[in-house]
Amino acid sequence: MNVVKTRKVLVVEDSRLIHKMYEVMLRPCMLIAAHDGREGLARLGENPDVDVIILDINMPHMTGLEFLGQVKTMPEFAAIPVIIVSTEGKEEDVARGLQAGAVAYLKKPFQREDLLKIIGRLTINPPAA
C-alpha cells in the first residue's frame, strides 16, 4: 500500500508493544514516541512539523482526551489531524473522541489495513485548518 508516504507521526501511547507495532506497520514514516499525554505535549513542542498524531486514551499522568483538549487550544497545533486508537470501544467513547476533535477513531485490536486507509485518506484529503 503506498498510502503511507514519508510523514512525521507523533505516537502518544503507553504500551511498548503498540509502539513497536506502529514502528513495523508504518515503516516509511518517521515516528516520534511519547508514553503519556504530558510527554506527548513536550514532543509536539519539539516537533511542530508533525503531520499526524496517533493517540491512545488510557494513559498515566495525562489521558489522551486531556492531551487532545490541550492541543486544540494551541493554534499552531490545532490543525494537526489526530487519530484515536483505543480499547475504549463504546459508541459514547467514539463520540467523545470525535467531538474532542479527532478525525478518526480506531478500536483495538485493529487491522493494519484500517490504519493505513485512515492515514491514506488524510494524505488525499487533509482536514481543513
Place this chain on the structure above:
Amino acid sequence: MADGPRKSSYSAADSGDPLATLMRARQLIHDAQAAIEEAHKSVVQQRSASQEIPERELRLAKAENEREELATRLAEVEHQVGRLMTLYVATYQLHATLDPADVQSTIGEIAVNLLGAERFALLLRDEDESALEIRLQEGAIDATWSGGTSYTGGDPLIDASLLDGMLRFGPVENSPALVVVPLRVQDITVGALVITKLFDHKGKLDEEDHDLLDLLGAHAASALFASRVYSRAARKLRTLEGLIKLVKQG
C-alpha cells in the same frame, strides 16, 4: 485489338463513332466493376471490423476480471502481511527483555491490545513449582480464586488445560473462562493465561487469534522461563559478589 486504334477511337467517341462508343461503354463497365470490387472489399472490411468488436469487448471484460482478481489478491496479501506483523511484534516484544515483570506486562499488553481481552488472569507456577500464583489480573473475574494470590484448582477448563497442556475454549459448566492458554516450555506447563471476557467491540476470537494464542502458549512460556533463570542467576551472582567482598574485607 491494337492500342493505336483504341486511343484514336476515344477521341472519336464524341463524334458518334459506334466503335468508339462501344469502347467507351466497355471502359465504363470496367470502371464500374472496379468500383463494385472496391465497395465489396470495403463491406468485407466493415464486416470483419464489426466481428472484432465483440471479441475486443470480451478481451476487455477478461482484463477487467483479472484486474479485480488481482485487487482481491493484493488485499488478501496485505491482510496476511498485517497478521504476520502482529505475530512478529508479539514475539519480538516477549523476548525483548530478561526482566520477569516486563515479560508478564508484555503478556498482559498482548492480551488487551492484540486479542481484545477485557478480563483475564495470568497464572504462573512459583519457583518451587508447588502452587500457581495469580501474577496478573485485569478486571473482575467471576470465580472463587479471583482477586486472591494463588489458584488452587477447581475450574474444570483451567485444570484440564494445565493437566494436558492443550489450548481450551469455553464456555463449559462451572468455568467463566472463554479460553485457557497453557504456557508450556520443554513439555512442562509453567502456567496459563485465562481470558474470561473480550471487549464488546471485539465480539469473539477468530481463526487469526488462534495463531496468536498458539504463539503466546510457546513464546510467553519460554520468555518467562528465560527471564526467571536470568534473574535467579543474577541474584546468585550478586550474593556471591557480596560474599567475596566480605571475605576480602575480613
